[in-house]
Amino acid sequence: MSGTDYYKILGVDKKASDAEIKKAYRKLAMKYHPDRNPGDAEAEAKFKACNEAYECLKDPQKRAAYDRYGHEAFIQGMNGGGGGRGPQSDFADIGDIFETIFGSAFGGGGGARQQSRRGADLRYDMQVSLEEAFDGKSTEIEIEVSQSCETCDGSGASPGTGERQCNLCHGRGAVRAKQGLFVVERPCPTCGGRGAVIEDPCGECRGEGRVDRAQRLEVDIPPGVDTGTRIRLSGKGEAGARGAPPGDLYIFIHVKPHTLFEREGTTLATRVPVSFTTAALGGTIDIPDLDGSTNSVDIPVGIQSGKQLRVRGAGMPVLQGRGRGDLVVEIKVETPTKLSRKQKEILEQFRETETGEECPESRSFFSKLKDAFGT
Numbered sequence: 001m002s003g004t005d006y007y008k009i010l011g012v013d014k015k016a017s018d019a020e021i022k023k024a025y026r027k028l029a030m031k032y033h034p035d036r037n038p039g040d041a042e043a044e045a046k047f048k049a050c051n052e053a054y055e056c057l058k059d060p061q062k063r064a065a066y067d068r069y070g071h072e073a074f075i076q077g078m079n080g081g082g083g084g085r086g087p088q089s090d091f092a093d094i095g096d097i098f099e100t101i102f103g104s105a106f107g108g109g110g111g112a113r114q115q116s117r118r119g120a121d122l123r124y125d126m127q128v129s130l131e132e133a134f135d136g137k138s139t140e141i142e143i144e145v146s147q148s149c150e151t152c153d154g155s156g157a158s159p160g161t162g163e164r165q166c167n168l169c170h171g172r173g174a175v176r177a178k179q180g181l182f183v184v185e186r187p188c189p190t191c192g193g194r195g196a197v198i199e200d201p202c203g204e205c206r207g208e209g210r211v212d213r214a215q216r217l218e219v220d221i222p223p224g225v226d227t228g229t230r231i232r233l234s235g236k237g238e239a240g241a242r243g244a245p246p247g248d249l250y251i252f253i254h255v256k257p258h259t260l261f262e263r264e265g266t267t268l269a270t271r272v273p274v275s276f277t278t279a280a281l282g283g284t285i286d287i288p289d290l291d292g293s294t295n296s297v298d299i300p301v302g303i304q305s306g307k308q309l310r311v312r313g314a315g316m317p318v319l320q321g322r323g324r325g326d327l328v329v330e331i332k333v334e335t336p337t338k339l340s341r342k343q344k345e346i347l348e349q350f351r352e353t354e355t356g357e358e359c360p361e362s363r364s365f366f367s368k369l370k371d372a373f374g375t
Contacts, residue, residue, distance in 0.1 A: 009052075010057070011024055022231075025053075025058075027051055028047075028049065029051070034176060035186065046196070048158065048199070051201060055265070056189050058080060065186075065189060068268075070180070086172075086286070112326045118236040118245045118246070119238035119239045119241075119245065119247040120237060121237045121248045121250060122143070122249045122250070123250050124143060124250070125254060126221075126253055128221060128225070128255055128256065129253070130256065130263065133221075133224070133226065134291070134316060134317065135290075137220055137289075139220070141216070141217055142215070142216050145212070145237070145238060147212075148209065149205035151203070152205060152241075155202070156198050156204050156207040156208055157198045157200060158200040158201065158203065159201065159202075163196035163198055163199075164197060164199055165195065166195055166196055166197050167197075168191070169190070169191060171190070171196065173185060174187055175187075175189070208238040208241055209243055210240075217236060217249070218231065218265050223320060224319035224321075225255070225319060226263070227254050229253040230246055230253070231250070231252050234248050237311055247323075260288075263316060263326060265316075265325065266326075267326055268290075268313050268315045270329055271329075271332055272331060273333075274299060274332070274334065275336070279299070279331070280301070282329060283299045284298055286328070287329065303331050305328065305331060307330070308328050308329065308331070310327070311329065
């Protein structure tokens with residue numbers, strides 16, 4: 001079918017998207033699959049033609065070469081099968097000379113067959129609370145991921161069948177083409193560099209060797225994780241095509257905002273309002289810890305708003321390490337807005353006894369104001 005337009009075979013326009021090409025191929029593959037048309041030679045031929053067209057058009061590089069040169073882009077690289085010598089055999093010999101001198105840089109000396117590509121890595125975003133980030137946890141997630149086809153055991157071929165040598169590259173996995181004075185070598189567009197093609201693709205995975213299905217995974221979240229922490233699950237990503245190794249799954253952690261604490265690394269910070277009497281006379285306040293205990297913080301006499309008190313070892317755990325960060329408590333002195341008559345009387349008595357020494361910052365400010373304006 002090498003002389004037939006691949007786009008016409010699939011019934012799509014040359015500007016069709018990858019999704020449109022894939023959809024058209026699946027529809028035709030199901031229609032002409034040998035299992036649905038037993039003994040129908042015409043259907044079998046159309047099924048193979050669909051596979052050949054899709055193998056070319058699904059790959060961006062192969063498709064670009066096909067759009068530019070047509071089938072000539074692939075035929076030009078063939079270097080076997082004929083008894084006579086011509087331009088193709090001449091530059092094939094040149095390529096062999098380059099291989100002998102430079103080795104794998106010009107063909108590898110033993111053929112350019114490529115190994116199947118490893119499956120793609122996947123990303124999963126997980127939200128956890130600050131308490132969960134503090135304690136760590138084990139949880140289960142479910143993702144839709146491409147996995148090895150159980151019907152063909154990942155080979156891509158129908159049970160009882162296998163692969164045959166690619167007719168275009170004769171098993172080398174690469175084709176050569178002459179560009180000016182140079183010979184370039186690129187992966188075979190028919191077999192994708194594997195050197196072999198599947199004659200009877202698996203009906204379950206359509207020759208891909210993998211299918212999409214839900215997978216449940218256990219994930220261990222260690223104590224101390226923060227937003228941006230990445231957890232790697234080796235081999236839990238997308239399955240590789242036709243038995244190639246799977247990729248990895250990366251869990252990206254996002255810690256949700258907390259009502260009481262703000263976090264910066266292993267440091268926890270909180271703002272605590274205290275009454276003006278506690279600020280003036282000193283005292284103790286209790287702040288809950290994320291481990292369920294309580295941190296008692298001593299308030300020194302005469303503390304001012306904005307003053308920060310540090311509690312060592314009361315912050316977040318060190319990820320994959322020992323110890324904890326600190327807790328920083330910022331004090332906010334709160335002025336009362338509702339006073340009883342007796343409280344007002346007591347404050348009036350206090351004001352009558354003020355000398356200015358009680359609030360040195362206020363006294364200093366008004367002293368500077370007097371010096372500046374003479375009032």
